Amino acid sequence: MKRLIISTAFTLTIIILYQFIDINLFAIDLPRRVSAELFKSLRTDPGVETEIVLLDIEYIDLDTVKTYIELLESFEPKSIGVNLCNIEDTSEILNKYLSESKNIITCDCDKNSNKRTSGILTPKNEITHFKTDKNSYFELQLSDNLNGLKERGNNKERINFRGTDRYFRAPLSEIENIVPEVLKDKTILIGFLRDSLVTPMNYWYGRPGDNIGDMSDAQISANIISTINRNEFINEVNPLFRVLIILAAGLLCTVLIRLVRTKYNVVNFLLGLVILIVLNGLSSYIIVFAFSENYYLELNEVTVVLIISAIVSIYWNTKSRQGTSLQQSL
Structure with missing residues (x-):
């Protein structure tokens, strides 16, 4: 529960920061790249x-x-x-x-x-x-x-x-x-x-x-x-619903990395990376699907939220495993 609360706090902090600072990671930010392509190539040509x-x-x-x-x-x-x-x-x-x-x-x-x-x-x-x-x-x-x-x-x-x-x-x-x-x-x-x-x-x-x-x-x-x-109006997704999607992505990332943890740090890192990529791709799909239904959804914060959630979750898993190993050795 503590981890979920911390993850939620991190996510809300990032969302608030984005209102003042646009953290543009376009090279690795799939949801942002998808949003940028919606009108050009990800819809039926009008x-x-x-x-x-x-x-x-x-x-x-x-x-x-x-x-x-x-x-x-x-x-x-x-x-x-x-x-x-x-x-x-x-x-x-x-x-x-x-x-x-x-x-x-x-x-x-x-x-x-x-x-x-x-x-x-x-x-x-x-x-x-x-x-x-x-x-x-x-x-x-x-x-x-x-x-x-x-x-x-x-x-x-x-x-x-x-x-x-x-x-x-x-x-x-x-x-x-x-x-x-x-x-x-x-x-x-x-x-x-x-x-x-x-x-x-x-x-x-x-x-x-x-x-x-x-x-x-x-x-x-x-x-x-x-x-x-x-x-041909485009509906804007409710801001609260948008925040809930970003929160859900961050929490899901935290929970999944926790569930699939192993005793090997390298494996934990790779699994965390896979989960990050999959959730980033899922977020991008939601953006495209919403647009196909005539709704515009922006999830620019998701990539940063997922990266931080993955890093923190992997760190927690590593720290938890080290604590368990220390107890067993004693």
Whole structure:
């Protein structure tokens, strides 16, 4: 019982530490590696989004952009969203046109505005969630399923990402060459499609250090709108349930190593290593299974918990055997 209490205390301490210090052992941390691959390779590839079109401003003079947007409106799209927040240049002509238009929704670049992007940017330049507490956010104004979103009752949601190849994308300057049916009754997002932000679709996502961006803000907006319109929400596993899983893994590791102990230290070490690997693999399987059921479960602490539980348990077994041997010799 004493060992189980100590193991529980160790586990809870590690979970608390992770709230302040991200101990990233990516090279040996299988659950973390699995979590990093969920959107990229551990699920059924989502279909092509046919209702959203991305138009890249590229390096067009912004005064000219107004002309292209006027032409775009003649194709009768369902809605047009413009995000110029990652463009340093400005144009009074374009700004005046956008502010006076009743058919175009413009993303406000002011971080304190209620009409800014709903994407939540972390200090690591990563975006995984979006805010849902105000209907005035840029993406929410362009969405059709706000009732479904509000019924969930969350202040933020996890973005269900598609790859960049799942959206029709073209240069704004080539709009005259696009088949009208591609644009008619569609949601059009216009922006500078520079890969400046990091998402779970990034090859290096989850690894230590700074990562190069893999999506632009307009592409992330497209993913947010798709998540809402297609009702493809991902449920977050209850934090208490997550803690219970981590506690169970640590306690199970302690109990199993105790049960299989032998009089040989080398054998005890190898058995402890096998138990650690098996439980780490089981934790990873639970993550994948939960995701297949539309639940996101993060168990980043499990590897550290299992390593410490295994080391302490093997030490206890060795110390216990030495004590028994000493008593027998006396």
